[in-house]
Amino acid sequence: MAKKMIDTPNLDELEKGPWPSFVTGLKRLAKDNDMMVDLMGQLETSYEHRKGYWKGGTVGVFGYGGGIIPRFTELKDENHQPLFPEAAEFHTLRIQPPAGMHYTSDLLRKICDAWSDNGGSGLLAFHGQSGDLMLQGCKTEDVQRAFDAFNEMGFDLGGAGPALRTSMSCVGAARCEHSCFDEAKALRTVINNNIDDMHRPSLPYKFKFKFSGCGNDCVNAIQRSDFATIGTWRDNIRVNEEQVRDYYKAHGMNDLVNDVISKCPTKAITLVSSDKFQASEHVSAANLGDGNTLCIDNKNCVRCMHCLNVIPGGLRTGVDKGVTILIGGKSVLKIGATMGTVVVPFMKLESDEDFEKLNELARNTIDFFAENALEHERTGEMIERIGMANFLEGMDIPVDPNMISAPRSNPYFRSDDWDEQVEKWNEYKQSSAA
Secondary structure, three states, X not given: OOOOOOOOHHHHHOOOOOOOOHHHHHHHHHOOOHHHHHHHHHXXXXXXXXXXXXXXXXXXXXXXXXXXXXXEEOOEOOOOOEOOHHHOEOOEEEEOOOHHHOOOHHHHHXXXXXXXXXXXXXXEEEOOOOOOEEEEEEOHHHHHHHHHHHHHOOOOEOOXXXXXXXXXXXXXXXXXXOOOOOHHHHHHHHHHHOOHHHHOOOOOOOEOEEEEXXXXXXXXXXXXXXXXXXXXXXXXXXXXXXXXXXXXXXHHHHHHHHHHHOOOOOOOEEEEEHHHOOOOOOEEEEEOOOOEEEEXXXXXXXXXXXXXXXXXXXXXXXXXXXXXXXXXXXXXXXXXXXXXXXXXXXXXXXXXXXXXXXXXXXXXXXXXXXXXXXXOOOXXXXXXXXXXXXXXXXXXXXXXXXXXXXXXXXXXXXXXXXXXXXXXXXXXXXXHHO
């Protein structure tokens, strides 16, 4: 017989309003699950006292040094017995998901059955910020049994602690016309070759890879990963003139100006009279059929994706595709939230050799981080402390004018040795082209 439900007036407040609440899901599980009944009691106490009552510890499975997040209750009675014994241990297993989060319905059912049949609470989260499939709520005695069940299905533990974390890639070319590289292959290449740093934590702090197929960055790589690989292109935006005209006919001049032209961050999109339009190798154009031509100056395009999103099919990515790599993104820690800084403006990612170069850069970045970061310091904070110039020198990456984290706001600059620097840059570009 299931335990009697605990009164939870504070949690009940979270069910009010128009949006779904996790509390409703907890109550549904609690109807025949004593662990969830006591979990709600623990949470209600935390909401009442405005204090979390979980502490960490050491819980693991054979052969792994990470992947389990231990949680032990601190709520005890006068005899030092847990107030909510069924949830006194509520550990989380981090499981690596398929690249791109591709599941079949049958696999999802097997995941749910394996979790509930092997000591799990039934509570799952798809997915954590690092991409993990989060299996929340398991006692110490059941952790190994639960992991074995998932391992037999082909799943492996993800990362936890000061380690390489489970990676994320967007759904990519499977469903998105903007994809500029094979996101799933990039993820598996990098993670499979560096898996030891995930399963046996030995880094100063966590390190995250994320892979987005275009500048829309659907997995938040630029602001949430130490090493962000973002799809891009370096030729002209492709134009389907007929579909651009269809958009124009359906939406009119006001929407074209207000939703497309004026929203371009670098003013690369203009509207010119068709009789004054002059073709150029750097300009993508669409004749709107009313005496006006929509022009895109690709030299000033920063691949923000806005116009491609507003006119899908009419405007498309170029064909000379590759990736931009940014380093140092993270959420709030020591110096606040930071976005990644460009360190490789463009890299082709098509052949096996290209993917090996990506993995080599990833491995070198992890090694540099391991040797130079302080304890509990992310890559971006390390770079902030030692300076980007020192990071690039240590990584043997040549300085590039495109390596910016934000546009320069000061209109003045020092021109000392400027000619020499330009000469070095031209020599590097020529050697790269060769």
